Amino acid sequence: xxxxxxxxxxxxxxxxxxxxxxxxxxxxxxxxxxxxxxxxxxxxxxxxxxxxxxxxxxxxxxxxxxxxxxxxxxxxxxxxxxxxxxxxxxxxxxxxxxxxxxxxxxxxxxxxxxxxxxxxxxxxxxxxxxxxxxxxxxxxxxxxxxxxxxxxxxxxxxxxxxxxxxxxxxxxxxxxxxxxxxxxxxxxxxxxxxxxxxxxxxxxxxxxxxxxxxxxxxxxxxxxxxxxxxxxxxxxxxxxxxxxxxxxxxxxxxxxxxxxxxxxxxxxxxxxxxxxxxxxxxxxxxxxxxxxxxxxxxxxxxxxxxxxxxxxxxxxxxxxxxxxxxxxxxxxxxxxxxx
Amino acid sequence: xxxxxxxxxxxxxxxxxxxxxxxxxxxxxxxxxxxxxxxxxxxxxxxxxxxxxxxxxxxxxxxxxxxxxxxxxxxxxxxxxxxxxxxxxxxxxxxxxxxxxxxxxxxxxxxxxxxxxxxxxxxxxxxxxxxxxxxxxxxxxxxxxxxxxxxxxxxxxxxxxxxxxxxxxxxxxxxxxxxxxxxxxxxxxxxxxxxxxxxxxxxxxxxxxxxxxxxxxxxxxxxxxxxxxxxxxxxxxxxxxxxxxxxxxxxxxxxxxxxxxxxxxx
Amino acid sequence: xxxxxxxxxxxxxxxxxxxxxxxxxxxxxxxxxxxxxxxxxxxxxxxxxxxxxxxxxxxxxxxxxxxxxxxxxxxxxxxxxxxxxxxxxxxxxxxxxxxxxxxxxxxxxxxxxxxxxxxxxxxxxxxxxxxxxxxxxxxxxxxxxxxxxxxxxxxxxxxxxxxxxxxxxxxxxxxxxxxxxxxxxxxxxxxxxxxxxxxxxxxxxxxxxxxxxxxxxxxxxxxxxxxxxxxxxxxxxxxxxxxxxxxxxxxxxxxxxxxxxxxxxxxxxxxxxxxx
Numbered sequence: 001x002x003x004x005x006x007x008x009x010x011x012x013x014x015x016x017x018x019x020x021x022x023x024x025x026x027x028x029x030x031x032x033x034x035x036x037x038x039x040x041x042x043x044x045x046x047x048x049x050x051x052x053x054x055x056x057x058x059x060x061x062x063x064x065x066x067x068x069x070x071x072x073x074x075x076x077x078x079x080x081x082x083x084x085x086x087x088x089x090x091x092x093x094x095x096x097x098x099x100x101x102x103x104x105x106x107x108x109x110x111x112x113x114x115x116x117x118x119x120x121x122x123x124x125x126x127x128x129x130x131x132x133x134x135x136x137x138x139x140x141x142x143x144x145x146x147x148x149x150x151x152x153x154x155x156x157x158x159x160x161x162x163x164x165x166x167x168x169x170x171x172x173x174x175x176x177x178x179x180x181x182x183x184x185x186x187x188x189x190x191x192x193x194x195x196x197x198x199x200x201x202x203x204x205x206x207x208x209x210x211x212x213x214x215x216x217x218x219x220x221x222x223x224x225x226x227x228x229x230x231x232x233x234x235x236x237x238x239x240x241x242x243x244x245x246x247x248x249x250x251x252x253x254x255x256x257x258x259x260x261x262x263x264x265x266x267x268x269x270x271x272x273x274x275x276x277x278x279x280x281x282x283x284x285x286x287x288x289x290x291x292x293x294x295x296x297x298x299x300x301x302x303x304x305x306x307x308x309x310x311x312x313x314x315x316x317x318x319x320x321x322x323x324x325x326x327x328x329x330x331x332x333x334x335x336x337x338x339x
Numbered sequence: 340x341x342x343x344x345x346x347x348x349x350x351x352x353x354x355x356x357x358x359x360x361x362x363x364x365x366x367x368x369x370x371x372x373x374x375x376x377x378x379x380x381x382x383x384x385x386x387x388x389x390x391x392x393x394x395x396x397x398x399x400x401x402x403x404x405x406x407x408x409x410x411x412x413x414x415x416x417x418x419x420x421x422x423x424x425x426x427x428x429x430x431x432x433x434x435x436x437x438x439x440x441x442x443x444x445x446x447x448x449x450x451x452x453x454x455x456x457x458x459x460x461x462x463x464x465x466x467x468x469x470x471x472x473x474x475x476x477x478x479x480x481x482x483x484x485x486x487x488x489x490x491x492x493x494x495x496x497x498x499x500x501x502x503x504x505x506x507x508x509x510x511x512x513x514x515x516x517x518x519x520x521x522x523x524x525x526x527x528x529x530x531x532x533x534x535x536x537x538x539x540x541x542x543x544x545x546x547x548x549x550x551x552x553x554x555x556x557x558x559x560x561x562x563x564x565x566x567x568x569x570x571x572x573x574x575x576x577x578x579x580x581x582x583x584x585x586x587x588x589x590x591x592x593x594x595x596x597x598x599x600x601x602x603x604x605x
Numbered sequence: 606x607x608x609x610x611x612x613x614x615x616x617x618x619x620x621x622x623x624x625x626x627x628x629x630x631x632x633x634x635x636x637x638x639x640x641x642x643x644x645x646x647x648x649x650x651x652x653x654x655x656x657x658x659x660x661x662x663x664x665x666x667x668x669x670x671x672x673x674x675x676x677x678x679x680x681x682x683x684x685x686x687x688x689x690x691x692x693x694x695x696x697x698x699x700x701x702x703x704x705x706x707x708x709x710x711x712x713x714x715x716x717x718x719x720x721x722x723x724x725x726x727x728x729x730x731x732x733x734x735x736x737x738x739x740x741x742x743x744x745x746x747x748x749x750x751x752x753x754x755x756x757x758x759x760x761x762x763x764x765x766x767x768x769x770x771x772x773x774x775x776x777x778x779x780x781x782x783x784x785x786x787x788x789x790x791x792x793x794x795x796x797x798x799x800x801x802x803x804x805x806x807x808x809x810x811x812x813x814x815x816x817x818x819x820x821x822x823x824x825x826x827x828x829x830x831x832x833x834x835x836x837x838x839x840x841x842x843x844x845x846x847x848x849x850x851x852x853x854x855x856x857x858x859x860x861x862x863x864x865x866x867x868x869x870x871x872x873x874x875x876x877x878x879x880x881x
Contacts, residue, residue, distance in 0.1 A: 005449065030681045031681045031682050032681040032682065032684065032685045033685075050684055050685060051685075053684060053708065054681050054684050054685070057707075057708055058680050058681055058684065058708075085424075113699070118699070118700070118703050121699075171775065171805070172803055172805055173803075174802055174803070175696075176695040176696050176717070179676045179696055180698070180699065183676060183677065183698060188700070190680070190700060190701060190704060191700065192700055192701075192703035192704035192706075192707050193703075212448065213446075216440055216443055216448070219426070219437065219440075220437060222424075222426030222427050223423060223424050223425075223426045223437070224423070224424045224426075226389060227420065229388070229389060229409060230387060230389075230413065230417070230418040230420075231413055231437065231438070231440045231441060231494070232408075232409045232410035232411075232412065232413030232414070232440060232441035233409065233440065234408075234409055234410075272427070276427065276428065276429070277426070277427020277428060278427070278429065278433070280449075302679070302681075306679065306682075307671050307672055307673055307679040307682045308658070308673060308674060308677070308679070309673070309677055309679060
């Protein structure tokens with residue numbers, strides 16, 4: 001398997017390179033119009049100037065958050081698609097984003113941020129996400145067995161219910177609140193609290209690490225739950241832990257950055273086209289490319305119609321969709337073994 | 340090696356199998372036969388910890404299988420199901436290596452040299468080594484079945500269970516699979532239990548047969564004892580003629596069609 | 606229409622803490638159209654270095670650097686303009702306001718004003734902040750005088766029932782707790798809208814209350830469509846006497862102390878047709 005290891009290492013190195021490239025690009029580009037030639041001297045010696053501040057206080061935090069959120073969503077996507085053996089599953093299918101959005105909605109409308117300060121919005125988003133996770137989990141467990149199809153259906157149902165509730169709240173809310181809600185839901189990588197950004201980075205990194213403990217299990221689950229049992233995998237424990245892991249990653253990402261769709265769905269598929277379905281390589285490559293993808297989309301979102309900014313979720317949808325369809329038509333796509 | 344004691348189990352509230360009792364010695368090659376719906380697959384699932392038992396127990400080498408962890412069990416007992424999902428598109432080698440999962444250490448992500456050697460051996464035994472680098476999706480049904488058996492062998496089991504491995508296969512592959520199983524049993528000392536729907540194949544290849552009917556054991560014994568025209572008529576509700584296979588002297592079931600039956604009765 | 610409405614539906618009310626300063630801010634960014642107009646009224650427009658794309662009045666404001674919309678800002682743009690004061694509204698994205706503060710930029714938020722007196726107070730506060738207290742005082746004084754003279758003119762006149770519609774689909778009317786309520790009250794009418802913050806209303810309720818005048822605050826065709834819809838209900842007094850009026854939302858929705866008076870005159874004209 002040395003050849004495999006070499007191939008994998010090359011893939012990872014290439015993606016790291018792409019990630020660094022995208023990060024550097026994003027750092028140098030923006031509506032402030034700092035010319036390219038000035039970037040390096042600025043980084044080295046420009047401390048204290050406005051431009052330095054723009055690079056490191058405005059752009060860099062967005063890049064880092066983009067990496068963290070993009071990889072968290074991609075990892076969650078890989079895990080869920082592996083667990084469900086369903087290529088259409090993505091982190092938001094389980095209703096987690098609905099719960100988070102509902103939590104934030106209630107917070108804004110009930111003016112809870114007076115109490116909690118600037119952290120109360122992510123906190124309420126996370127709380128909403130957790131409640132949905134618990135609800136979905138308990139509704140899908142019969143006699144100690146977690147039914148996979150049940151998870152999916154319950155998640156979709158809860159998504160619908162939370163969307164309706166959110167629309168209800170929006171219909172009766174004041175205009176200032178309405179704007180707050182809409183913009184939060186549309187997703188944004190602009191986060192003033194650096195500690196929060198660090199927390200997301202930490203959780204994403206830990207998520208990646210923990211997911212690797214289940215890489216083999218995911219490979220076995222791809223053969224079916226019964227087959228995995230025959231191979232000695234404790235499928236109940238695995239399903240439970242994977243579900244919790246994917247939900248936490250998603251909940252964390254959504255509470256801080258809002259609903260940024262498509263990343264968790266498309267990035268794993270895309271990487272599967274290039275590196276295959278073995279989760280040992282799929283997890284890390286999806287995390288890296290998911291981060292790069294989100295950073296790129298965010299960069300486009302804030303420069304295309306400068307000085308106005310588009311919501312990043314819009315860009316991920318359009319750009320992601322176009323790229324995916326293009327590659328789909330070119331290469332033969334193998335989803336879960338079916339050609 | 341394997342003992343089934345007073346086993347009763349089923350799905351939801353139905354009792355599919357009741358009071359199953361039999362014992363298989365080491366190096367035995369047993370076949371489980373019976374009409375559709377008699378509980379053959381259910382029995383296999385009960386023996387491999389998939390189904391919960393209502394009553395009774397299954398003992399593997401004297402130990403209740405419920406006391407063995409899944410991993411522990413997978414290192415001793417391997418199961419080849421009728422049609423395995425192929426998961427993501429992987430090479431045959433990678434597919435067979437999945438059988439090494441029970442032996443994986445806590446933080447081990449890559450297969451060890453030893454794993455690769457075992458997998459190689461398994462592929463050689465099943466004559467799938469030539470497909471080593473081909474993708475699982477490219478293989479024919481018969482070749483894939485051999486690959487699944489190779490994967491089961493990679494688990495280094497002492498007991499191999501197969502659920503209708505010859506279903507959907509043409510005669511060439513049917514014989515190849517069964518010859519392989521026989522070889523594994525005779526030469527490599529593997530204990531085998533195989534569910535077969537084809538009575539003649541069961542007769543030819545198995546040392547002992549367990550005939551199930553409606554969730555109960557109808558007869559246990561050597562093919563000559565089990566495959567009599569009377570028993571077959573009782574269980575399968577079909578008139579047959581049982582002869583001796585001219586080459587192996589094992590029972591051979593001859594089908595009697597409606598037309599022929601009518602001619603005879605005239 | 607509602608979106609446009611949202612963009613300009615902002616008022617002044619001092620709400621955040623402002624640091625005590627010796628020098629008055631010289632590089633100001635305004636994130637609300639009414640704030641922009643007020644800066645022009647105070648004569649400090651040359652200190653205005655940036656505003657939103659919706660700050661179109663007076664025409665000179667369009668020439669200033671644009672830093673985003675009323676709700677979403679471009680922080681980089683703001684930083685390059687090196688402001689020493691950024692004026693925000695409740696509609697401004699809270700996280701971005703927080704970010705500006707983290708970057709060390711002075712931010713002052715003006716909350717939504719709900720009455721004419723609040724508008725005046727906030728204008729005075731703005732004057733204080735930019736060092737034009739006297740000018741602000743004079744303007745407010747003039748406006749207040751004009752309003753009381755209007756009050757005198759209409760004293761004793763009958764108070765018709767007025768409904769001010771500010772949204773369609775869903776139907777949204779001015780509540781008793783809004784500055785539009787002030788327009789109606791000071792113009793000598795009785796606002797039949799609900800109390801409280803939510804203006805969601807049903808047409809049934811309107812029919813029940815039977816207003817004498819309906820004022821539709823909107824832009825363009827939507828107003829006409831709404832008027833047609835109201836005209837179907839022939840039992841309404843407003844329909845019987847053909848007193849459904851359309852008023853331009855831009856003027857109404859972001860009043861300064863000065864424009865408030867202008868609009869008030871107009872509304873008086875609509876409510877008391879015979880008053881000279």
